[in-house]
Amino acid sequence: MxxxxxxxxxxxxxxxxxxxxxxxxxxxxxxxxxxxxxxxxxxxxxxxxxxxxxxxxxxxxxxxxxxxxxxxxxxxxxxxxxxxxxxxxxxxxxxxxxxxxxxxxxxxxxxxxxxxxxxxxxxxxxxxxxxxxxxxxxxxxxxxxxxxxxxxxxxxxxxxxxxxxxxxxxxxxxxxxxxxxxxxxxxxxxxxxxxxxxxxxxxxxxxxxxxxxxxxxxxxxxxxxxxxxxxxxxxxxxxxPIVQIESNISSDSSECLSWLDNQPKKSVLYVSFGSSGTLSQEQLNELAYGLEMSGHKFLWVVRAPNDGVANSSYFNSQKKGDPLEHLPKGFMDRTKGQGFVVRSWAPQIEVLRHGSTCGFLTHCGWNSTLESVVCGKPMIAWPLFAEQRMNAALLSEEFKVALRPKVKEKGIVEREEVSRVVKCLMEGDEGKEMGRRIEMFKDAAVKAxxxxxxxxxxxxxxxxxxxxxxx
Missing domain, CATH: 3.40.50.2000 (Glycogen Phosphorylase B;)
Structure with missing residues (x-):
C-alpha cells in the first residue's frame, strides 16, 4: 500500500x-x-x-x-x-x-x-x-x-x-x-x-x-x-442495493444448480432462512409437510432444528450431524422429483438468479431480501429475529412483493398455511401481481x-x- x-x-x-x-x-x-x-x-x-x-x-x-x-x-x-x-x-x-x-x-x-x-x-x-x-x-x-x-x-x-x-x-x-x-x-x-x-x-x-x-x-x-x-x-x-454478485460455489453446492437446470422455467420455490436462522423441530416438520402438500417444486436449505432461540446459532457452529435426519420419516422418498434438499448452505445469488426459480421463502434478512429484489423474485416472508419482522412488514404491506403466513398458537405456521401461501405465490393471481411489482423494483435497482x-x-x-x- x-x-x-x-x-x-x-x-x-x-x-x-x-x-x-x-x-x-x-x-x-x-x-x-x-x-x-x-x-x-x-x-x-x-x-x-x-x-x-x-x-x-x-x-x-x-x-x-x-x-x-x-x-x-x-x-x-x-x-x-x-x-x-x-x-x-x-x-x-x-x-x-x-x-x-x-x-x-x-x-x-x-x-x-x-x-x-x-x-x-x-x-x-x-x-x-x-x-x-x-x-x-x-x-x-x-x-x-x-x-x-x-x-x-x-x-x-x-x-x-x-x-x-x-x-x-x-x-x-x-x-x-x-x-x-x-x-x-x-x-x-x-x-x-x-x-x-x-x-x-x-x-x-x-x-x-x-x-x-x-x-x-x-x-x-x-x-x-x-x-x-x-x-x-x-x-x-x-x-x-449492495449485494453479493456471486457465491463461492463448491462441487457439493453446484449439484442444486444442476438440478435447477433440469426444472421448468419459474417452477421452483427456493427456501432458506439465512446463515444463522433455525426452526424448532415442530416447525421444521410443519414446513416439510406444507411444502409436500403444496405439490410445487422446491429447493430447500435445511439446518438441524433448534428448540431454543431462533438466532442461537448466530455466533456458534451448527449442530453436528446430518440435518436431513431431522426431516419427517419418508419425506425425502415422497418428494423425490418434487424437491431438492441442500444441507446448511446453497449458492443463493445463483439460485435466485436462475430462470427456474419462481420465488423465495425467506427469513427477511436484508441481504437476502435485496438479493431477491435485484433478481426479481417475489417472496414468502417468514421472519425469525432482529429487524426481520420490520422487513417482513415492509415487504408484505408497503412494497407488496411478499406474502406473510399466518402464525398460530405457540408461534407455529401450520402445514395447511404453508401449502396455502406456496400455492398463492406460485400459481395465484396475487403471486403474479407480486411478480410484476418486484420486476419494477428490480428495474429501479439496476437504474440506481x-x-x-x-x-x-x-x-x-x-x-x-x-x-x-x-x-
Missing amino acids: EENSPSIAMVPCPGTSHLITQIEFAKRFVGLHPAFHVTLLIPTLGPPSPSMNSILQSLPPSIHFTILPQVNPHDLPPNANPASLMLLTVTHSLPSLSQALASLTSQTHLVALVLDTFSIDAIEVAKRFNLPAYVYHPTTATTLAYLLYYPKLDDDGIVVSRKFGELELKEPLELPGCMPLHAHDLLDAIPETSDDLHGMLVQLSKGLHMVDGILVNSFVDLEPGPITALQNVCPVYPIG FSKDGSSTRTLENVVTKWKTLKI
Missing part, C-alpha cells in the same frame, strides 16, 4: 452477514475509485470460520484486512442477545483497534473510518485520530429511522410499557416518512435480555446522532418516504446502480467530501 494513496478503514461487527455486506460495499467502492485502498479492521469473538477465511482470502488486491485480537468471552455478560454481543465485542476491541489505526495512519493517507451500525462505539477512536466517522447501515432506511427516534418514544408517551422484550404501543408507530408500524413489527428480544436490548438501542441511537454521515444499503425508489424524511434531519446517503443512477451519484458525493479532507 503506497504511503500517499488515499484510503478508508472499515470496522465490521461480528457476524458473517454484516462482514459480507461491508465487503461488498468495499468492492463497489474500489471498483468506482481504483485509486483508493480499503482496510477492514475486524473485531472477533473467536477464530475465523472456514467460510470467513475463504471470503477474506478472495478479496481484490486493493482491499486489505486485519483480524483484531479475539475478545475474551468471559469479559462479556452471560445470556446476552446476539445484537448486544456484537456491540460489546467491538467495545472491548477498541484498544486493539486504536493500535491498528495508528499503524495504518503511518502507512497511508487515511481519510475516513466507516463503521457498521453495531460498531458505533468506535466513533471515539475516530475522534482520537481526527478522522471523519461514517456508518454503513446494512439494512433499511425504515430501521434506521426507528433507531434514530427510539429514545424519544418514551418521552413522547408512545410506549405504554415494555415487557418480555416487546414494546407495547398506544397506537401504531408513525415515524416520519415511514409506513405505520405495529408493536409486533418491531425489534424483539428474549425475555431475559429485554433491559439489555433497550439499553443497547439507546446506545446505538446516541452514536448514530454523532457521526458525520450514514450510508444506507437501500435506494430512493425503494424507500422514498423514509429516505427523504431522514435527509431532512441528518446526513443520510442511500447507496444500495447505473453510471448516472441515484445511488452511484450519492456515493460520488461522499467520496468527493473524503477527497477534499485535510487530515
Whole structure:
C-alpha cells in the first residue's frame, strides 16, 4: 500500500452477514475509485470460520484486512442477545483497534473510518485520530429511522410499557416518512435480555446522532418516504442495493444448480432462512409437510432444528450431524422429483438468479431480501429475529412483493398455511401481481446502480467530501 494513496478503514461487527455486506460495499467502492485502498479492521469473538477465511482470502488486491485480537468471552455478560454481543465485542476491541489505526495512519493517507451500525462505539477512536466517522447501515432506511427516534418514544408517551422484550404501543408507530408500524413489527428480544436490548438501542441511537454521515444499503425508489424524511434531519446517503454478485460455489453446492437446470422455467420455490436462522423441530416438520402438500417444486436449505432461540446459532457452529435426519420419516422418498434438499448452505445469488426459480421463502434478512429484489423474485416472508419482522412488514404491506403466513398458537405456521401461501405465490393471481411489482423494483435497482443512477451519484458525493479532507 503506497504511503500517499488515499484510503478508508472499515470496522465490521461480528457476524458473517454484516462482514459480507461491508465487503461488498468495499468492492463497489474500489471498483468506482481504483485509486483508493480499503482496510477492514475486524473485531472477533473467536477464530475465523472456514467460510470467513475463504471470503477474506478472495478479496481484490486493493482491499486489505486485519483480524483484531479475539475478545475474551468471559469479559462479556452471560445470556446476552446476539445484537448486544456484537456491540460489546467491538467495545472491548477498541484498544486493539486504536493500535491498528495508528499503524495504518503511518502507512497511508487515511481519510475516513466507516463503521457498521453495531460498531458505533468506535466513533471515539475516530475522534482520537481526527478522522471523519461514517456508518454503513446494512439494512433499511425504515430501521434506521426507528433507531434514530427510539429514545424519544418514551418521552413522547408512545410506549405504554415494555415487557418480555416487546414494546407495547398506544397506537401504531408513525415515524416520519415511514409506513405505520405495529408493536409486533418491531425489534424483539428474549425475555431475559429485554433491559439489555433497550439499553443497547439507546446506545446505538446516541452514536448514530454523532457521526458525520450514514450510508444506507437501500435506494430512493425503494424507500422514498423514509429516505427523504431522514435527509431532512441528518446526513443520510442511500447507496444500495449492495449485494453479493456471486457465491463461492463448491462441487457439493453446484449439484442444486444442476438440478435447477433440469426444472421448468419459474417452477421452483427456493427456501432458506439465512446463515444463522433455525426452526424448532415442530416447525421444521410443519414446513416439510406444507411444502409436500403444496405439490410445487422446491429447493430447500435445511439446518438441524433448534428448540431454543431462533438466532442461537448466530455466533456458534451448527449442530453436528446430518440435518436431513431431522426431516419427517419418508419425506425425502415422497418428494423425490418434487424437491431438492441442500444441507446448511446453497449458492443463493445463483439460485435466485436462475430462470427456474419462481420465488423465495425467506427469513427477511436484508441481504437476502435485496438479493431477491435485484433478481426479481417475489417472496414468502417468514421472519425469525432482529429487524426481520420490520422487513417482513415492509415487504408484505408497503412494497407488496411478499406474502406473510399466518402464525398460530405457540408461534407455529401450520402445514395447511404453508401449502396455502406456496400455492398463492406460485400459481395465484396475487403471486403474479407480486411478480410484476418486484420486476419494477428490480428495474429501479439496476437504474440506481447505473453510471448516472441515484445511488452511484450519492456515493460520488461522499467520496468527493473524503477527497477534499485535510487530515
